[in-house]
Amino acid sequence: MNILFAAIKKEIRQLKRNVSLLVIIGASPLLIMGIIPFSIEKRVKISLSVVDCDNSAASRIMTYRVKASPYFVKVTEMERVEEALDRVKENKSDMVMILPEKMERDAGEVEAAPLSIALDGTHTLNAQSHFAFLEQMLQYDLSEGEIPSQLHQNLLFNPSLDGRMWFIVSLLVLLVTLIGACLVTLDIVSEKESGIWEQLQATPLSLTVYIVSKMVVFAVAGLFVLGVGLLLCHSFFGFALAGRWYVFWLLALAFLWPMLMIGIGIASISKNQVQAIYLLVFVLLTIILMSSMFSFLNAMPGWARATRFVNPLYFMLDASRLVALKGFSLADVWSQFAALCIQGAVLSVLIFRRMERTK
CATH class of the missing domain: 3.40.1710.10 (abc type-2 transporter like domain)
Incomplete structure (x- = not known):
């Protein structure tokens, strides 16, 4: 346990010295949550x-x-x-x-x-x-050609038809996705390029402690960015979670597990930052576009809908919208929470084995 604490302290000090990662952590919520929602029109025109x-x-x-x-x-x-x-x-x-x-x-x-x-x-x-x-x-029935009777309409969960609320939740998930996958990848690849990776392999530090320490530090960074994003959304747009705040944060923590493992896996097969960035763009674009973030699930063909079972971003989006917009509890989104944990565990086993072989 002392070795783990020492490794976490080492990661924190190393993160403080890395100005570029600190700029990403500080600027990403301001750019994503402070600018993009303003470009989304409130009403249909x-x-x-x-x-x-x-x-x-x-x-x-x-x-x-x-x-x-x-x-x-x-x-x-x-x-x-x-x-x-x-x-x-x-x-x-x-x-x-x-x-x-x-x-x-x-x-x-x-x-x-x-x-x-x-x-x-x-x-x-x-x-x-x-x-x-x-x-x-x-109020004209085009199929029958006559005026129908008056229809009473009751809009649930979003009476003002403010379309930004749906996109705000998606942007919050996108923010956690980028921070969770990109930061840990760039950090590990920078250690490879500077020679720290080879020096750590000569120490008694185990691979498990090394990876767990990075996951702890960057999971905290991801939750911090999520908190800043929620604060900006509440200040600028009056957005408030309809459900319990701790349920949303538990989902974010479970979602960071597979995303951090994806980032660590990309870093383990990348020799430099150029390769890592190309792989990040390819992987993140694929899971984002196939996650129902920009299109409805029912509008996808059958083979595309089937990919959601291996896409952690889909489960996070589905659960986040239910909690943030409809006020669902943890028991209501338990299946999505369990799916995220299972995906994180499977990715951890695969990536640990791969890194053990190449150590």
């Missing part, structure tokens, strides 16, 4: 072109109702359908609403011309959300 071919009281009411909505920031009335479609092609409008002739007169009839909507489908999620907002605003 849609640019709409309206072609009113009916010029009736009903068509004007629909146009005025859309103009009064806070979601439609720019509503342009056009005379010809071709001109409105050209605006979508030129990215000047997101969608076109075409009100047909004799719409008011033929309302309710079977052969009535339907109201038409043309959307820019290059971004699938945006197109779906834009259509949903317009349909809700008009």
Whole structure:
């Protein structure tokens, strides 16, 4: 135990002398949590072109109702359908609403011309959300062609529809991911380049104590960065955890285990920092893009969804959103917590064996 404490003290002193790592620890929460959420718009803003071919009281009411909505920031009335479609092609409008002739007169009839909507489908999620907002605003059933009854809507967990809250949780997890994997990798590789690695192998310091000391120090660094990120989110955006704070921190600690082992594994096969950075970029980009951070799990094909069982970032994102946004307890996210611990244990065994062979 005394050897472990001495190794931890050595890691702390070495970290203090490494200015670049200290800059990363201090600047990463400010850059990620202090700048990126400001670039995320709170409300959906849609640019709409309206072609009113009916010029009736009903068509004007629909146009005025859309103009009064806070979601439609720019509503342009056009005379010809071709001109409105050209605006979508030129990215000047997101969608076109075409009100047909004799719409008011033929309302309710079977052969009535339907109201038409043309959307820019290059971004699938945006197109779906834009259509949903317009349909809700008009309260118009496009499939049946008639006005439905009033619908009561109750928004749970996020009544203000502030989309930044979802991304803030993802950014917090991304922050812990980068700190957990990158710092320990760069630290070990710098020891290899400076010759400290070979000198430590000549001492009685065991490989287990060496790795555990690094995991303890950089796990504390990761939790510190997470705390700073939560403080910035609360100060700038009023974000507060819906669940218990210690549950979120326990999840972060369990998540740091496999991420630190991934970083140590990358450092063990890297000869210099250039190789380490290339491997870090490849591995982190892969697990981030396959973790449902930027896409929904149901939108992925079957083979891509299956990769989540070996991706620690997926389990951390899933559990963090449940705890931070919906107030789940540790018992509710126990399966994700156990999966993170199992992945950490498996990676520890594999990496320990690999480093023992190459020592």
